[in-house]
Amino acid sequence: MNDTMLGRFYRRAAGLGLLGTLGAVYVALIGIVERFEPRNIVTGYLTLGLLTAALVVFVTAYRATEPPHSWGIGPPPRQHVLGAGVLAAVIGAAGVALFLVLNRALPLDAVLVNANDRMSEILGLGLEFPAGALALLGAGLAFGVAAGGLRLLAPRFRGPLIAAVVAVMLVSLMEPFMRVVLLQLGQNAISGFFYQSGGLTVPGAIIVAGAVLAIGLANSLRGEAVRERVAEMPADQRRGIQIALFVVGIVFLLVLPQLIGSFLSEVVGTVGLYILMGLGLNIVVGYAGLLDLGYVAFFAIGAYATAILTSPVSVLGWGLSFWVAIPIVMLIAALSGLIIGAPVLRLRGDYLAIVTLGIGEIVRILLLSDALRPWTGGAQGILQVPPPEFADIDFFQPQNLYYPILAFVVLGAFVAISLANSRVGRAWNAMREDEDVAAATGINITNYKLLAFSLGAVFGCIAGAFLAVKLGSIFPHNLNLLVSITVLSLIILGGMGSIPGVIVGAFVLVGLPELLREFAEYRLLIYGAVLIVMMLWRPEGLIPSAQRKRELREHEDDEDQWAHQTGVPTAMPAVERPGP
């Protein structure tokens, strides 16, 4: 590494340090530092509030220790790795200290609601003013050395170490969940040993970190050999293991609500609704490649159709049973999918997104308005939606309502997987990749698009039906654009076209904010960040379907090929004029 390169490397580190400052100050100013402060990570030592700001600085410093691949140079000498880490972290910390000085001198909180003394105190490590700012510089130095040191570790140790730290954070954040489960199992002693006032205890943290570190080390040292052994196993033996895992999974899902109690069952039920919607929208967005931002329309239609059919106080007053209503709702869903889909499906991608968004908003405003009041009850909604009836089980209990939701989720996942591997699924793939070529091979584009749209609508409507049952009533306020955006975000996070992705996405984006009340306020901010970050960093999602990954990654290395396949010049995005 020559001097010019070295200069460039340190300049980049300084820039990243500034970015770290900006990030940490941003996190503080939007109030995350203060709001997350009460949640302990390691009780008595580390809180989530301080950790978020510190992580920003640490991650930027860690990034500073390695030159980007595009520079085409290997890792720099050891002392410079450390030097860059220290430079970035100290600049980051010094920036935060400067911000504290500014915040003392100027009445920032007249404009920025979160720039208060409490925030300054937390950022200043709880110390008095000058001492806190100085301590920050020291902390920056320590962070820089840690970041550089982490980079210098051999990868087989680095991976497990990072995993151990992340595990401590996750296990600590899962406290509300774990506590209830342990309580339900009667394991108060274990709960008391690991958790104390909302965070891990010190011995608990050490045990968690140690366990993950041990597993991680074992995996990086011996993992390859074990995997080879499994691969060499006879087929029927492997099949046996798979079946055993499958059975364990089923049993786990069946006993889950008894294990986690009423509140968490309710949360899991909500997650289930979003998984259903995610599966449905995944057919539309992931399989068929149609970006639908008005998916909430189907959720609303399902919910209102169910309420009108089953509630004794609705305009029809039929008071049908849920099980009789569901097939009717599914029929209405498929029809509404056709009717809404037919006029819009000839539009190209981005216009389709906006039109569907418009339709979703129209549905919402109509539900709220006085014009449809006799049918939908306006802002008051429809009350007295009865729960499903089945063999004297009380489906008002979230623990019991869990089962029908689970049944529909499993059914939905089965349908979605079967579709993906069928002739229809392949037709959708072809259509998504290139409509003209697909049409030329004899695929009826319109029909396949309509099919995707209607299937998606059916999923959405079933989720809506369960929403009505779950709440026992239905109001237009639950049915806005943000539902569509939530479903879209969870698909993007998990990976378009990936069913495990939908499930993980729903648990992370819908389940976690329900558990961690502090997050609830930043939920939509986080969804926005998820959409941006995933598109920039991992467009194929966290758990990509194998095929999407190939599609989205391959072309990065070989742009000419991409251009060749899609007929788009490489230097710019598709130059299409709007046209039908």
Add this chain to the structure above:
Amino acid sequence: MRLRLPERLSFVDLILWGLRVAIVVFVLVGSYATLSQGVLGFDGWRTLLIVGVAQGSIYALIALGYTLVYGVLFMINFAHGEVFMAGVFTAFFAATALADSGILNGNPLFGLAIIFAVSMVTSMVVAVILERVAYRPLRRAPRLVPLITAIGASLFLQYTFRSLYGSGVRSYPTIEILTGTFDIAGVPIQKTQVVVIVSAILLMVGLYFFVQRTRTGRAMRAVSEDKDVAAMMGINVDRVISTTFAIGGLLAGAAGILYVFLFNSVSFSMGFLPGIKAFTAAVLGGIGNIVGAMLGGLFLGVLESIGPFLFLDGLGVPSTNQLRDVVAFTLLVLVLIFRPYGILGRKE
């Protein structure tokens, strides 16, 4: 023009024709019913018209941002409504400070200039950062990728400003010189409406000449025509795209203050509806077309102001004002379905 029926009427065609007929019948019957009842006199309609033009000129200003960006990047900057919100929400603090110190009503022109400057510069900075961080790395990505990013950016900006400035709705201080009415040809018109319409027209004319006559404007048109060739001619494409976002941001920031003249209150979520409506206006006029965006904005404003009453009141629909946004969204849907190339655009 010849009306040609397709040889085979498919299911989709059937739905589309049904939709056309239903809309025309609905508009005709509704208008006839309302007009025949004669609830609103000439003055009433004129008031609605002026309200519509004032609001429409704001939509037009925001729509220019969509159209300019679409012109050079061929993408919908979904977060443009948030760019609009960022400026006017930030300028609120400048406005209260100026009002508290008595400058705003003591020296109103100076005060207003500062408020406009704060709003426009903030919006511009947000727009430029947005482009740099969220859109530039994705210029070669498949089409839907930047659109999803833009939706994310819209949410992210909205809730960032909510967290920074608080979630409440804030009221701008009153600006005394803008209260009251002007008498124009015997018709009393609110001063704010006059100011809004005149400033919007000035800004739009200014933009038109900027794009047509200046070097930068020519560079923008070149980039919009063909980026590769423009780059070969020595145009810095990245900088031109940044400039385009900056101009869109400036106009949105100005539109924000004009919006406040009419509605007086700001909040973090104020950008969504004007954003969508301005997008409708941009598509209506043929996206990428500057004059089209202006006309589209005016048309949408007037339709939204007159439409609900004209089409619905005669049919006995209660509280037609609640359905204002439905008219705008319906127009959006219909335009995109039937004339996605806009009224001034040409089918290709």
